[in-house]
Amino acid sequence: MLPKCHNIDEVRTLAKRRLPAPMFHYIDGGADDEWTLNRNCSAYSDYQLLPECLRDVSTIDLSTTLFRQPLALPFFLAPTGMSRLFHHDKELAVARAAEAAGTLYSLSTLGTTSLEDIAAAISTPKMFQIYILKDRGLTLEFVHRCKAAGYEALCLTVDMAMAGNRERDLRTGMVMPPRFGLKSLWSFATHPVWSMNLALHPDFKLANVAHRVDALGGGAMGLIDYVNSQFDRTVIWSDVEWLRAQWDGPLILKGVLSSADALRAKAIGVDGLMISNHGGRQLDGAPAPIDLVRSIRQMVGDSMDLVVDGGIRRGTDIVKALALGANACSFGKAYLYGLAAGGQAGVARVLDLLKTEVIRAMTLLGCAAIAEISERHIHGLVETLNSPGQR
Numbered sequence: 015m016l017p018k019c020h021n022i023d024e025v026r027t028l029a030k031r032r033l034p035a036p037m038f039h040y041i042d043g044g045a046d047d048e049w050t051l052n053r054n055c056s057a058y059s060d061y062q063l064l065p066e067c068l069r070d071v072s073t074i075d076l077s078t079t080l081f082r083q084p085l086a087l088p089f090f091l092a093p094t095g096m097s098r099l100f101h102h103d104k105e106l107a108v109a110r111a112a113e114a115a116g117t118l119y120s121l122s123t124l125g126t127t128s129l130e131d132i133a134a135a136i137s138t139p140k141m142f143q144i145y146i147l148k149d150r151g152l153t154l155e156f157v158h159r160c161k162a163a164g165y166e167a168l169c170l171t172v173d174m175a176m177a178g179n180r181e182r183d184l185r186t187g188m189v190m191p192p193r194f195g196l197k198s199l200w201s202f203a204t205h206p207v208w209s210m211n212l213a214l215h216p217d218f219k220l221a222n223v224a225h226r227v228d229a230l231g232g233g234a235m236g237l238i239d240y241v242n243s244q245f246d247r248t249v250i251w252s253d254v255e256w257l258r259a260q261w262d263g264p265l266i267l268k269g270v271l272s273s274a275d276a277l278r279a280k281a282i283g284v285d286g287l288m289i290s291n292h293g294g295r296q297l298d299g300a301p302a303p304i305d306l307v308r309s310i311r312q313m314v315g316d317s318m319d320l321v322v323d324g325g326i327r328r329g330t331d332i333v334k335a336l337a338l339g340a341n342a343c344s345f346g347k348a349y350l351y352g353l354a355a356g357g358q359a360g361v362a363r364v365l366d367l368l369k370t371e372v373i374r375a376m377t378l379l380g381c382a383a384i385a386e387i388s389e390r391h392i393h394g395l396v397e398t399l400n401s402p403g404q405r
């Protein structure tokens with residue numbers, strides 16, 4: 015089935031067939047009316063690629079450096095929690111596919127595989143996605159564990175003061191850990207392979223925080239409650255300064271959208287930004303990352319690495335982001351569709367499709383290397399910069 019998927023949308027269709035509705039819509043959905051979710055993708059259509067002809071594009075070099083790490087590709091896998099929901103090989107399947115492709119893997123605090131198990135499994139660069147939690151001791155514990163396990167970078171998610179309103183989850187009866195409820199019963203019954211697999215491997219565990227809850231005497235449900243209770247709405251810039259002082263490797267802020275915030279991050283020594291609205295899962299009405307990259311680049315200059323995170327479904331989306339000033343792109347849903355559709359092979363298929371598309375786009379654009387892609391490859395850029403979406 016996977017070889018018959020010729021683009022990300024077709025991998026999504028296969029994932030939809032394989033997953034019970036609550037799991038599929040947990041990946042696929044966004045907050046409120048899903049305006050931002052949809053805008054993340056449609057915004058790429060506002061930019062047109064302007065090729066330059068008669069250039070030697072006989073070999074295309076996709077390699078780049080991001081967060082001080084050499085990568086074979088200008089894109090990587092964003093952190094996403096709870097991979098056990100989608101495939102029994104969980105985060106390991108994703109990390110191994112990233113390693114095979116030579117790109118960065120990022121593990122979520124809310125992963126179902128421990129950060130140590132990921133570190134033992136792959137030799138390519140890895141980044142841990144951290145939160146500043148109410149229990150600063152746990153945040154600090156993650157920093158120490160990441161140092162011990164050899165993580166190359168830390169990424170602090172800053173758009174999660176509380177969870178977004180994801181109404182699809184309410185409609186489908188999505189609960190964590192997954193349980194057979196009235197609303198979801200039919201969907202589980204019509205996906206017996208997935209349901210049987212869950213029954214045979216009931217290893218749903220937030221592996222990085224489970225020890226805390228075990229110490230408190232909680233079960234799996236207590237674990238989710240524990241994590242939700244840990245999101246801290248008092249976190250401010252001085253807390254980021256505190257984290258900066260604990261970690262001397264690359265520190266990335268994920269979820270920055272405003273140019274003023276980008277400048278503040280730069281001033282306190284943050285190395286890079288993931289320009290992100292959490293894939294449209296948090297603040298509905300937030301702008302698409304692709305619309306912000308140029309103004310943030312102009313604000314922070316060349317010293318910070320910028321990642322466009324959100325809405326990537328095509329290689330041309332990635333090339334547009336690079337032309338507008340990003341160093342790289344990341345994505346969540348695209349590879350989770352692959353994970354659900356076929357485990358590690360599914361993620362590999364997604365990475366390969368996007369790689370092939372980027373190579374083709376660069377060839378037709380007249381760019382043989384990532385550094386050759388620039389603003390002059392975006393048609394009508396002055397007009398788009400002055401449009402209301404840019405302000």
Ligand code: FNR
Nearest residue numbers: 041092093094095122171292293324325345346347
């Ligand atoms: C996410 N994302 C996310 N981000 C984060 O910082 N920590 C997390 O645990 C998660 N978990 C998560 C789960 C699922 C199912 C999805 C789809 C996303 C957001 C993720 O890192 C990334 O910002 C978005 O996925 C980017 O948008 P696209 O590529 O999904 O359009």
